[in-house]
Amino acid sequence: MLTEIExxxxxxxxxxxxxxxDYLxxxxxxxxxxxxxxxESFIEQFVAADYTMVYQTLTWILEYQPLIGKRFLEWGCGFAITSSLASALGLAVFGIEAHEDLIPxxxxxLEQCEHPFQIVHGDFLPRGTERLADDPTLPSLGHAVPCGYEAMGLELDDFALVYSYPWPQEDLFHELVFDQRGARGALMLMFIGPNEMRLMRKTS
Ligand SMILES: C[S@@+](CC[C@H](N)C(=O)[O-])C[C@H]1O[C@@H](n2cnc3c(N)ncnc32)[C@H](O)[C@@H]1O
Structure with missing residues (x-):
């Protein structure tokens, strides 16, 4: 079960x-x-979040929310700006991205960042979780890339904090995947849209 944190x-x-x-x-x-x-088709795949808000929210989480570990995972990292911010804040960061043109x-x-993190070209959906979607057209589905977790040698439940920026109507699917495969006690942070972020903890 996921419990929302205000x-x-x-x-x-x-x-x-x-x-x-300046960096942002x-x-x-x-x-x-x-x-x-x-x-146009490419622009549909990637939309930048409000990184100022993401940075402020990560700062707040690190000050006020207990974490079960240091590992941070960005689902669909795009330019990996959020990954670089999380790394600068002291987390052990991994970013998974499916689109090959975004990996460079x-x-x-990463090259410009003083703090190291890892980028993986792959699918952030753990194997077998695509079937949890009730809409086969969700943008997170159907990427013909290897499983990101196998490349990292880690599972979703190895992460203390998972960040995603879901497309409209796929936030509940992302939550379902995290609820089924994330670690108990781990946090999920979502950028929902302008001025809206959602934080949840897997409580059982
Ligand atoms: C809305 S953009 C968000 C990018 C970035 N996280 C940010 O906040 O700026 C969603 C990203 O997820 C990637 N993506 C979508 N589904 C994916 C999947 N199953 N595995 C890996 N990447 C995926 C897209 O290519 C895109 O770069």
């Missing part, structure tokens, strides 16, 4: 260090320049 409305007051602010501004420019070069972008982020 995020305080004051989270957007959490200060952002200047170097993080440069990252946004990089993403925009990249997206301008690409066709994630690697570029």
């Amino acid at each position: 995020l305080p409305s004051s989270i957007d007051q959490i200060p952002i260090p200047d170097e993080i602010s 501004a440069a990252s946004r420019q990089r993403i925009e320049a990249f997206q301008d070069r690409w066709d 972008q994630a690697r570029k982020t």
Whole structure:
């Protein structure tokens, strides 16, 4: 069972260090320049989150929520900006991305980041979980890439904190997968859309 944890409305007051602010501004420019070069079908695959809000929420979690470990997993890491932020905050980070054109972008982020993390080209859905979806057209389904967990030598329940940015209508599917395969006590953080993040703990 997942239990939602209320995020305080004051989270957007959490200060952002200047170097993080500058880094996020440069990252946004990089993403925009990249997206301008690409066709419509690709743009459908990747949408950048509000990384300022993600950083503030991660900072709050680390201060106020007990974690069962240090491992952090970004489902569909795209440019891996959230992965780099989580790594800068001291977590042991892995990002899984299915789209091959995004892997070089994630690697570029890694090269520019002082804090190491791992990028895996693969599927973030653990084997056998696609069948939990009641809609076969969800964007997280059907990626013809190897299982990301086999490449890492880890399972979903090896992670203390899992982050995803689901497309509309697939948040419940992501929750179901985490509820079935995540570790008891682990947290799931989702970027739902502008000004909305959701945090849940697997309580049983
Ligand atoms: C909405 S974007 C979010 C990107 C990034 N997490 C962020 O917050 O900026 C969703 C990403 O998930 C990737 N993705 C979707 N389904 C996937 C799957 N089953 N396995 C791995 N990556 C997937 C897409 O290619 C896309 O880059």
